[in-house]
Amino acid sequence: MSSLNTATDDPYIWLEDIEGRAALDWVEQQNARSVAVLEAENNYQIIFNDLLEIYNSKQRIAYPAQHGSYIYNFWDDEEHVRGIWRRTTLTEYRKDAPAWEIVLDLDQLAAEEDENWVWEGVDFLYPDDRRCLISLSRGGADASVIREFDVTDKAFVVNGFELPEAKSDVEWRDADTLYVATDFGPGSLTTSGYPRVIKEWKRGTPLASATVVYQGQASDVSVSPWVVRSADYRHEAVMRRISFYTSETFLRHDDALVKLDVPQDATPGFFQDQLLIELRSDWTVAQQTYPQGALLAIALNRFLDGKRDFTVLYQPADRCSLTDYSVTRQALVVTELNNVKGCLHEWSLNNGNWRRRSVAAPMTGDVNVISTDMDTDEYFITFTDFLTPDSLLLANTATEKLETLKSLPAFFDTTALAVHQYEATSADGTKIPYFVVAPKTLDLNGATPTLLYGYGGFEVAMLPDYDVSVGAGWLKHGGIYVLANIRGGGEFGPSWHQAAQKENKHKSYEDFIAVAEDLIARKITAPTHLGIMGGSNGGLLMGAVMIKRPDLFGAVVSEVPLFDMKRYHQLLAGASWMDEYGNPDDVDEWAYIQTYSPYQNVVREKNYPPLFVTTSTRDDRVHPGHARKMVAKMLEQGHEVLYFENTEGGHGGAANNEQEAKMSALTYTFLLKMLKMLK
Secondary structure (H helix, E strand, O other), X not given: OOXXXXXXXXXXXXXXXXXXXXXXXXXXXXXXXXXXXXXXXXXXXXXXXXXXXXXXXXXXXXXXXXXXXXXXXXXXXXXXXXXXXXXXXHHHHOOOOOOOEEEEEHHHHHHHHOOOEEEEEEEEOOOOOOEEEEEEEEOOOOOEEEXXXXXXXXXXXXXXXEEEEEOOEEEXXXXXXXXXXXXXXXXXXXXXXXXXXXXXXXXXXXXXXXXXXXXXXXXXXXXXXXXXXOOOOEEEEEEEEEEOOEEEEEEEEOOEEEEOOOOOOOEEEEEOOEEEEEOOOOEEEOOEEEOOOOXXXXXXXXXXXXXXXXXXXXXXXXXEEEEEEEXXXXXXXXXXXXXXXXXXXXXXXXXXXXXXXXXXXXXXXXXXXXXXXXXXXXXXXXXXXXXXXXXXXXXXXXXXXXXXXXXXOOOOOOOOEEEEEEXXXXXXXXXXXXXXXXXXXXXXXXXXXXXXXXXXXXXXXXOOOOOHHHHHHOHHHOOEXXXXXOEOEOOOOHHHHHOOOHHHXXXXXXXXXXXXXXXXXXXXXXXXXXXXXXXXXXXXXXXXXXXXXXXXXXXXXXXXXXXXXXXXXXXXXXXXXXXXXXXXXXXXXXXXXXOOOHHHHOOOOOOXXXXXXXXXXXXXXXXXXXXXXXXXXXXXXXXXXXXXEEXXXXXXXXXXHHHHHHHHHXXXXXXXXXXXXXX
């Protein structure tokens, strides 16, 4: 946390002291007040019970992660509150009730070590996949402890690699060597709180003796090591993130670092012997212009020799964009959005020639590749939409076979619901798409409580999703759900995001307001029945539109939000987001930031809709001080505000299923109460 500036004129800055006694006392008082109000409502316990049963259900899909000959899965339920890490074979996984082998029990580990461990992930040592690095977080924060683990012995390696709690980035170089980017002490972090130094650490030696491989600048966002390996290819690199959307990548050859000559806002990648380049802006090279949003490929050795004869693997079209790509042994799997609906394509390379085929997966919702292995032809994909429970499918690039492995049961009744896609017209004339999930026989009288959700930042797309929380907490109780695809997101590629970046950030808010007005004009709902919700950057969105148009909404939910845009860059990871919002210390940039910053613009004289703010004490990404200070200020001004801060959970807000059920039940109870739909 940054040091507190006691000279500031902010009377609530003391609430930025995350673990301060006075601040925590205030949190405890606000939590008690909110819980007393909301848990007393009839629907709270119903929603909580429904959601907890769903979150703990044994019928959930155990999503796979391929490592060697095993399928791994991390699972939590009422018996395993913190969770178990387990594995099985693909043959066994195909069964309705696979036999799982427990590799690590996090509840048992937490009890033995008296630690509040939350699972953060694992990185295996290639190629035998026996040793791995496990990341464990205290309470769900981004910072984690990293420890070497042996999956055959099912134990942490004695005197193995181990890193203390930090926002670290680690890669295996070989069985006895790690690339490590972590907190090495004073001067080793950027102003954003991430590592700026990468070192090579040899087994059996102290971390302090590790050799420096690369150093970035204190003003950078971060630096990170990068190793891509398969049976036939190996690429080692380091990445310097200059800002959130710009970077430099250096390939390691014979202990020398060679900079890849690509645009700073492009994203490089690797497939076999090919260099891949994803463009965020037009690039003119060798007398040819490649468009923003394209994916290019070229043999790496040719690129390093100065050749620029790229193959265009993806070129965006109107309302179509590249969202991701994944690598298998023989193919590159590209995920595309077509008017906010997903589809997949495979690109294979044979004797230097690329061949493309479309994957016959459903194309009416969200399709994602969730697990691949660079040494196999198989990969796992999921499909979902608003009314269709998730399906897990196994694809094969060699046989072109598509096999359905698992399906989620229907956790809420969708038979009487329908999905529509509409467009609203924003202030500058741009058409903004949005989805409406509503009863098939809806009376267009403006009387139906409606929940409008949005995000609009960091090129993150909002996609159709079978959201059991929305279904059991909202749709089941008669509400309408709306998902807005506003600018700032990634629904239509980099240009859709960049249209609402920095000085144009206000366009996200204008888009969201336009969707709200369109819902009202269609008589789907009315202001007194229209609730809005968003988290993180979406939490800022909620605050900004509430301040701008308080007359338009009947209730507002803001989760893990940014609110104080004057100080956001001084709090935790905030400095890394100046590419998105601008620098408040720059007079010209503060001139536009201050027009929407909720904390600076909330006033006593206006009549704001009821507001519910949630956050987490352990959120070390978006500082909980944003939420605390905004609520304290609004309460002092006499506005109707409720607040709940979970003591665990990190930026996700909750550390286990029961906490998630509680926070969701509080949220939907608040909305049902304020939008006049309590039974």
